[in-house]
Amino acid sequence: SPQTSQAGVAVMAVAVSVGLLLLVVAVFYCVRHKGGPCCRQRREKGAP
Secondary structure, three states, rough: HHHHHHHHHHHHHHHHHHHHHHHHHHHHHHHHHOOOHHHHHHHHHHHH
């Protein structure tokens, strides 16, 4: 029924929003705490 598909779309939209929010928070936290394990690991991996 249309209600079921609407609910599925709403759930997907919420899941995507939450995922993006977590990603932004993780990046913000990493950038704010420069030199933390997250950024250090990334730099070591990209270092020659």
